[in-house]
Amino acid sequence: MTHSLAFSTQWKPLRGSGTSLVDQLADHLGSRIRNHGLRVGMRLPSVRTMAAETGLSRFTVVQAYDRLVAQGIIQSRRGAGFYVSPPAALAPPPPVPATQLAPDAAFDTAFLLRSMFREEARSDMPGSAGLLPPSWLDHEMVSAAVRTVGRSMGRSLVSYGVPKGLKALRQQIASALQAQDVPAHPDHHLMTVAGVTHGLDLISRTFIRPGDTVLVEDPGWFLIFGRLTALGAKVIGVPRLADGPDTEALAQLAEAHRPKLFITNTAVHNPSGHTLSAGVAYEILRIAERFDFLLAEDDTYADFHPSSPVRLAALDRLNRVLLVGGYSKTLAASLRVGYVAAAPALIDKLVDAKLLGALTTPELGEQVLHRILAEGQYRRHVERLRARVDGARDQCIKMLQQAGCSIPQEPHAGMFVWADCGMDTEALARKAAAMGLLFAPGVLFSPAQAPSSRFRLAVSMIDDPQGWQALATLLAQARHGTRHA
Template identity: 55%
Template structure:
């Protein structure tokens, strides 16, 4: 799930790398601290405040990307046999992560305004989850965002049934305007918030973070130290430099503009093929599309021609065959892929 490399600002990243590389003394030679580079955590706290999430550096632990954050949260909360709720569809890498900890994974259908809270309430009569992982803003793979009514009902159910919400907001910077975050409503009482920069800056800069209540953040920092010592301060200094210089916001605005143009072309091309879209896409880097046939077969045929497809079965905890497929908003830039899909649908 990456943007085209040509859209990313290599000059922005390389300039920050050079600036950090000019530091003298032993600043770049030490491990750093388990919580993460303090100036970065201060920058992240300011960004969270702009999203109406009250947090200081004591709420934040840096990670090697959101995947690492998910791993730390799972290690802290889960024991073998515990139940985790995930959205269906959802980001599939976490399914294996939770299974490795011996957790039972239960899917909650994702609608256009968030998880189906009616189904969720019914599932809560039969299961007692420790965690519910949610992509509230520009959800992967549907690129939909949670509504206020859905968010309030979700937090109400979390309070009634005593489970923790893990809010994955790795795509949130690509949302135009002020998106609603569960953490802004809850203020990190029952919500743990995850973010990162690999999607918007560079996949090689594996810098993410977890924001949580201070006591949970301290425990996650201990787990981070026990399982992998500290995160690399070098890359954290690079991200700090990018954020401090104020160019990141303009860079993201340019990305949104390029995405908007490409997304519209991709959506129209898919509809012309007879593909049904989950919703009219307005933001984000993905589209969730119904091809009306088993997309596992499409993925196999694509692989034979050097075209990577993301069939819907990957995104469900059931892993059952599906007619749905995740399509990149920038797919219209890949003429070979678009011709392949047109032939499949002919």
């Protein structure tokens, strides 16, 4: 038989203390349960009794009890009241830190992503392999938009979104694209997605079948390689030059393999920071038309370009080009809102795939982005962010050169430096990871997983003097070991 937990009437809430009455009661009860080792199954006072003893309202007591239930400290038994829960099971041994590799493990895409997104990496982390620190972004602007949307959305806050995405947002995106000569109509050429990764995944799953050939850039965005391979596609790299893909190689590969799709990052290329030239853009379109394949244009980093870049989507008039863009790099990594602009027939197929895969995209994020764009703050924010990134990139280049690295072709823009250290960077990255320093070795950016002396470094590394010192020491030790090998 369980016994009711007696409650000391000496405890009283502190009104006007700045801590809510619900929090005060929940904290006090939780402390008593944890610190006094009360037996499992003991019954708490009823809501009415607790309210009478503490001078609180029944509503406040119910909220406090509900909070303790959510924390697993007490249990609710329908019709019988609230009881002390069993203590939590012993915690498992701490996992191996994400930046430690087993001796025989590869420094692969999965390891890099786990390290980038590990729980302790959610704070400001200069030198992270692919993210700008939160302090570089305008969290107040995003927070204000979230609060405004929360007050104004009403019932739509708990509803599904629209299959193509929030119309007001599509109108804003269409207007921005039209200003850059991309003929996107909000109703016919646009749909929202949960970020660029989602958009490219939808394109791949919709238009690629097992055995199809997909061309990608080499170097290129490593995440897409594994995704395409998982779909059963044959993934072939096209060499990426400073002015865009090597069009001679592209034509030869297209003729030999008859691809269904070519995925290219035209503006502010990841990892090199280079941007497509007009001449190469026209040649890509000519080759795509000749061999009849689609073009997925990854526009992730275009806002870091100082002016309107050359886009395949503008030259092609959204005929065979699918333009994929987003806002997570410049606004907030957690604000997973992007778009696909394409021909109406292609958009219809992608919307069907979107509904089959995950229903509609969440309207809450779309409303927040719509609010930010509507208030006119985004343009000024991007200008400030771009200036900071450009300055940091210049500093990174100088410091890398001082550390003995070369940058054969300096980036035009963007948040990365693609450097050459003259040695196998996978081995270097493994040693750096053991020291808690994360960067992406060149092998990841090759669809053939070819060894490379290149590596990608985030420009936010300038905020980490200790990281720089560790990297410089690591490079010096590696060169010394190479000379004496």
